[in-house]
Amino acid sequence: MTKLSVNINKIATLRNSRGGNIPDVLKAAIDVQKFGADGVTVHPRPDERHIRYKDVHEIRPIIQTELNIEGYPSPKFIDLVKTVRPHQVTLVPDPPDAITSNSGWDTINNLSFLQDIIGELKEYGIRTSIFVDPNPDIIINAAKTNTDRIELYTEPYAALYPKDREKAIAPFVEAATIARDMGLKINAGHDLNLQNLKFFNERIPFIKEVSIGHALISDALYFGLEVTINKYKQLLIKD
Numbered sequence: 134m135t136k137l138s139v140n141i142n143k144i145a146t147l148r149n150s151r152g153g154n155i156p157d158v159l160k161a162a163i164d165v166q167k168f169g170a171d172g173v174t175v176h177p178r179p180d181e182r183h184i185r186y187k188d189v190h191e192i193r194p195i196i197q198t199e200l201n202i203e204g205y206p207s208p209k210f211i212d213l214v215k216t217v218r219p220h221q222v223t224l225v226p227d228p229p230d231a232i233t234s235n236s237g238w239d240t241i242n243n244l245s246f247l248q249d250i251i252g253e254l255k256e257y258g259i260r261t262s263i264f265v266d267p268n269p270d271i272i273i274n275a276a277k278t279n280t281d282r283i284e285l286y287t288e289p290y291a292a293l294y295p296k297d298r299e300k301a302i303a304p305f306v307e308a309a310t311i312a313r314d315m316g317l318k319i320n321a322g323h324d325l326n327l328q329n330l331k332f333f334n335e336r337i338p339f340i341k342e343v344s345i346g347h348a349l350i351s352d353a354l355y356f357g358l359e360v361t362i363n364k365y366k367q368l369l370i371k372d
């Protein structure tokens with residue numbers, strides 16, 4: 134089964150909108166695991182408008198599955214992950230003011246930067262993943278960074294899926310196949326949801342993990358967190 138890592142940023146966003154501690158992010162991290170998630174994803178940003186650095190420290194000890202920390206590798210972020218020691222770090226090239234992640238790394242122009250950061254994280258025994266667009270040249274260069282995994286940025290897939298799912302998936306199958314042949318493991322995420330997830334997982338059956346937040350937390354408003362996680366997990370079963 135492809136692993137489901139639940140991104141709890143949106144729970145922190147809701148909490149931050151009022152101050153106080155409702156909803157409780159720590160409890161959510163405990164509960165998503167209890168309800169069947171295979172991991173917890175957090176993406177701290179410099180202004181801490183979503184998950185806060187303090188949350189990440191508090192979440193670490195209650196992780197019984199896997200913790201994936203996503204983010205731009207600023208010195209502050211690198212200090213955080215070296216202290217917290219998650220199972221996986223996903224490097225994302227977001228500018229500080231981006232509303233959400235909106236593209237993958239240019240692995241050609243950032244090759245030596247990524248090699249250095251990835252080398253540093255590996256010294257700490259942290260598995261690495263880099264967020265990338267499904268572009269063959271980008272994937273070929275991703276392999277040169279020595280990263281363990283790539284995370285395919287699936288927003289373009291999600292956007293096109295309702296109109297033409299074959300056209301939407303084609304570049305992702307090609308990119309994933311190149312990555313696999315180069316020895317990389319593959320994660321995916323961004324805008325995956327109950328409608329588009331099953332097809333993605335069927336067409337790229339060797340995918341290791343998806344991280345899902347925005348749609349999953351929104352679905353939980355209607356179905357509740359436990360039922361929602363179960364619905365997503367059902368879509369990730371491999372034949």
Ligand SMILES: CC(=O)[C@@H](O)[C@H](O)COP(=O)(O)O
Pocket residue numbers: 140142143175176183203225232233234264322323324346347
């Ligand atoms: C790296 C990535 O794909 C993003 O989807 C991100 O982690 C989502 O987090 P936000 O919901 O806080 O934008």
Ligand SMILES: NCC(=O)COP(=O)(O)O
Pocket residue numbers: 140174203284321322323324325344345346347348349
């Ligand atoms: N890495 C993707 C992620 O964590 C969640 O993205 P989204 O489901 O909130 O779009």
